[in-house]
Amino acid sequence: MVDRFRFQNVAIVGIGLIGSSIALALRAGGFKGPIAIGDRNGDALRVASEIGLGTSYHVSAAKAVAGADMVILAVPVGSMQATGRAIAPSLQADAIVTDVGSVKGSVIEAMAGSLPQSARFVAGHPIAGSEQSGPRAGFATLFAKRWCIITPTPETDQDALDVVADMWRGFGSHIEMMDAERHDLVLSITSHLPHLIAYNLVRTASDMESVAESEVIKFSAGGFRDFTRLAASDPTMWRDVFLNNRVAVLESLGRFSEDLAILQRAIRWGDGDTLYEIFERTRTVRTDVVGAGQDTAAPDFGRPRE
Amino acid sequence: MVDRFRFQNVAIVGIGLIGSSIALALRAGGFKGPIAIGDRNGDALRVASEIGLGTSYHVSAAKAVAGADMVILAVPVGSMQATGRAIAPSLQADAIVTDVGSVKGSVIEAMAGSLPQSARFVAGHPIAGSEQSGPRAGFATLFAKRWCIITPTPETDQDALDVVADMWRGFGSHIEMMDAERHDLVLSITSHLPHLIAYNLVRTASDMESVAESEVIKFSAGGFRDFTRLAASDPTMWRDVFLNNRVAVLESLGRFSEDLAILQRAIRWGDGDTLYEIFERTRTVRTDVVGAGQDTAAPDFGRPRE
């Protein structure tokens, strides 16, 4: 195998689900060099050091990145600018800086305004995750067989882009390139809106004064429980996503609401044909998702398979 | 163990996911008597007989129920009335008739209008299922550790109710009693609305002319794929649910839309505190669902666990 990891000295800032999964995937892929870990959260740092995710641990992001030729930013999107500013003075010249933020337009802007000219920034986003967060949630194969989107700009250094793409390939990911605007639109519908809708449904159910929350929980196997998973995702991460991808999310949400009004009307007027026609069409999408290897075909009974 | 199956001769009309799971659960629980299977769908009948789900197979529901002292109706909610009418002439006097329909008010009404006075009808609904349908989807332990709701009316025969409840206990289910109106309200929020929302989101995503369907599929691991599962459910079954639980579903949907408008406004105006506060609250619901044994805590990476 060609060497996927063409760097010697890694720094990861933000050691949550994604940061810790990267640390584990680097080791699983044979990376032998130092991994400096930075996080402002002392508890997360302590856990990371207990698990042995890295070789050094720093509350100061600036200290973590000193000497690194590959810097990976895995903090929430809204913390990217502050992190960029914090590391700028101590970044090694020519260091590659990449990120994993779920929104790309705003992160590219934040980095352009905070990193020194000499730093080579490549914006990336692994389409893999879970509702869990923190350094204990990490998983060496989290990115395997999943897509990683890289969103280059005209300023992006081609060599740095290749190094970052190879790193993700080393984690088992497929690479897709698109511009940041398109990324933010596509993800608004495949990820951001689904989370918003899940949060909203869980909230509506909790607030129904006519139905006790205990009943909602008890009978959640009828479909509701699928939403509680997404709605358990990290609130800081998701607040930042919505604040930073406002235009695309509002556009997707507008479409969703229009379509919902049609279903509402069909229910109100007893229009079974319209309901059937819509429900029939959505079936094939599931088959496609499974066919593309993005989910298992096995039904989910909400418990370990017997 | 006491004998949970206090009947000798079973008929199951409708041999889809639920009907076939009941047949398997009866055998797994030690029921030795005949199981007559009725279904209007010849393919389903043939598959059922290939798997050996029953002891006799009938295109005519009337023939299936002749001689049975326990009749289980597992057809879509909209087919209940026609099925009731079809079996009425050949029902054994004193036979217990029960159903598994996802809506209870309309089924109780349909049965009152079609079954003979001598039949003892008990309305039930197992809160367990999956997006798959047909006789091959059945699973002997589908109902284990799940709730089965029974919705008695003042006319319900107490002895018949006990026999039906014991049958579900024999499948490993917990029993909950409530009236049909309450059932239909509770389920509108824990099951019917989640399915409606899932269908709608998948449809919106498929219809976005600015994002290719192939992109939606490719990047579905970001959250969208969780919705495709519910949206792959049987269109006939779900059309019937919405047509038969209109009032409660429209009420729950109204709440959902109001709440969504608040999130929309918070995103438009950049109100991060409101977003954070709502996202933080919904987290605990997930913990409760897992705590109640209604889902696994393990994160779902969309593939068999390594």
Ligand SMILES: NC(=O)c1ccc[n+]([C@@H]2O[C@H](COP(=O)([O-])OP(=O)(O)OC[C@H]3O[C@@H](n4cnc5c(N)ncnc54)[C@H](OP(=O)(O)O)[C@@H]3O)[C@@H](O)[C@H]2O)c1
């Ligand atoms: N979770 C997913 O499914 C997923 C998938 C793909 C991409 N992403 C992206 O990956 C990034 C990280 O997400 P995650 O789920 O791994 O997060 P996480 O588990 O919540 O961890 C984030 C860590 O970063 C720390 N942090 C926040 N601001 C910081 C700052 N200014 N300087 C140093 N450390 C800081 C946090 O500390 P505090 O606790 O003190 O805030 C926390 O320890 C986000 O940009 C997210 O959009 C997430």
Ligand SMILES: NC(=O)c1ccc[n+]([C@@H]2O[C@H](COP(=O)([O-])OP(=O)(O)OC[C@H]3O[C@@H](n4cnc5c(N)ncnc54)[C@H](OP(=O)(O)O)[C@@H]3O)[C@@H](O)[C@H]2O)c1
């Ligand atoms: N699936 C779930 O998750 C779930 C959970 C709890 C309760 N339920 C309830 O259980 C019932 C059955 O659902 P399911 O998912 O098992 O359905 P399914 O897999 O779609 O199977 C239903 C079967 O009933 C047959 N049928 C329809 N109308 C009939 C009639 N008038 N006479 C005889 N057979 C008829 C159908 O034949 P055709 O193909 O010709 O229509 C089909 O073979 C529904 O009332 C549903 O609300 C479902």
